[in-house]
Every structure is written in structure tokens, then in C-alpha cells.
Amino acid sequence: MTDHEASQTARRVVVAEDESLIRLDIVEILRDNGFDVVGEAGDGETAVALAKELRPDLVVMDVKMPQLDGISAAEQLSKDSIAPVVLLTAFSQKELVERATEAGALAYVVKPFTQNDLLPAIEIALARHAQLVALEAEVADLTERFETRKLVDRAKGLLTQKMGLSEPEAFRWIQKASMDRRLTMHEVAEAVVKQLSAKK
Structure with a gap:
């Protein structure tokens, strides 16, 4: 199995x-293509x-569906960052396309469609999703x-003010504490601000 095939199966x-007939068609096209x-x-x-x-x-998913239409469903899925959506529609009106895009659909296919319409739309949606x-x-x-930069600047200010260090010394102190204690500079700066702000 090639890498390409492996990525397809995933x-x-x-x-x-x-x-149901259209659904069967879609499922078949998708399965045939890994x-x-x-x-x-x-x-x-x-x-x-x-x-x-x-x-x-x-x-x-199809746009026109019972209980919840495809556009509203796409909106829910993209709002919660669940999965990218390709919408199927029998109409290609501008307004519908705009609504689909606003709802977060990353591609759409107009019915009737063939494998050559569906697969590129899926690839576009997956690529757009990866970019996002x-x-x-x-x-x-x-x-x-x-x-982190804002926090380190604030910690440096407090170290120069309360400990009499110069700005470069204060920065080196934060760097050294970060390495010695295996903490990020953000964590060290946070601790410095917490402790020195409390000291009047």
C-alpha cells in the first residue's frame, strides 16, 4: 500500500x-476511492x-433534508469545529452558495453529479480545512x-524596581530560572509577577 493510499483510507x-439511492451512490463512490x-x-x-x-x-451532506437542513447542520458542525462539510445541492443559485459558505461549508457540488464532480470538491474541502x-x-x-512577551516585560520591570537589577540582568535572571527549574519563561515570569506584585 502506498502512502497516498494509506492517507486515503484514513x-x-x-x-x-x-x-437513499443517491446516498448509496455517494457511499459507493467514496468507498471505491479509498x-x-x-x-x-x-x-x-x-x-x-x-x-x-x-x-x-x-x-x-445534502442541503434539502428533513428535521434539519444541510445548511443549518453545516453551521453547527463548523461552529463546534467538528468536521469540514461538502454540501450537495440541486440548485446553484448565488444566494444558496453564499448561505452555504457563511454556514462554514468548504465546498459544494451541484446535482446531478458524477464521481469527477464529487472527488475534487472533497479534496478542495479537505485542503481548505487543513489550511484553516x-x-x-x-x-x-x-x-x-x-x-509571554508582555508578561516577561512586566516581570523584568518588577525585578529592576524591587531587586535593583538592570533590565539585561533581569532578563538573564528570568532565562536562568527558566532553564534551572525546567519551566517556560512564561511560567517564570508569571511567578515573578505574582510574588513581587504581592510585596508592597
Whole structure:
């Protein structure tokens, strides 16, 4: 088995479509192309419940479904960061596409569709999802670094003020404490701020 095939098998999909014949078609296309269909649903509510329980890599679902339509279901799944969604629709009106995008759907396919329509849409959705995840991680990392810098600056200020150290000495003190105690600079700075702020 090649790496490509292995990565394909790892992709777990939930399929939601109220028309059972179309659902069977989708499941067959996906299985023939190395996807693992882990759940099937005939309405939006079941699709959301299955996705929350199974945490698939992707949800392929129809827009028009009983109980909860695909757009509302996609909204729930993207809001809770459960899985990327590819929506299937019989219409390609601009308004519907905009609603689907706002709901967090990462791709859509217009019915009737073939394997050649569905598979590229899935690849696009998975690639967009991977980009979003990477971007979120980068933003979280930048935020954390900014918070650490602010905290270290505050700790340096307190060390110069209360302990009579120069700014470079204060920074070296924090660095050394971080290495000696096997703590992050963030943790050391936090402890310094806590202790020295309490001392009047």
C-alpha cells in the first residue's frame, strides 16, 4: 500500500442524504476511492449527532433534508469545529452558495453529479480545512508569544524596581530560572509577577 493510499483510507466520512439511492451512490463512490464511510444519515439532526459522536474527517451532506437542513447542520458542525462539510445541492443559485459558505461549508457540488464532480470538491474541502487548522494554530501561537512577551516585560520591570537589577540582568535572571527549574519563561515570569506584585 502506498502512502497516498494509506492517507486515503484514513479519511473517515459521514454521508447525509435523505434520498437513499443517491446516498448509496455517494457511499459507493467514496468507498471505491479509498474513503472509509463511518456513518450514514437520512436527515440533518442524525448527521450532526453522528458527526459529533464519530468525529469524521469530512461530512458530505445534502442541503434539502428533513428535521434539519444541510445548511443549518453545516453551521453547527463548523461552529463546534467538528468536521469540514461538502454540501450537495440541486440548485446553484448565488444566494444558496453564499448561505452555504457563511454556514462554514468548504465546498459544494451541484446535482446531478458524477464521481469527477464529487472527488475534487472533497479534496478542495479537505485542503481548505487543513489550511484553516494551520492558520488557527499559527494565530494561537502568535497570541501566546505576545502574551509571554508582555508578561516577561512586566516581570523584568518588577525585578529592576524591587531587586535593583538592570533590565539585561533581569532578563538573564528570568532565562536562568527558566532553564534551572525546567519551566517556560512564561511560567517564570508569571511567578515573578505574582510574588513581587504581592510585596508592597
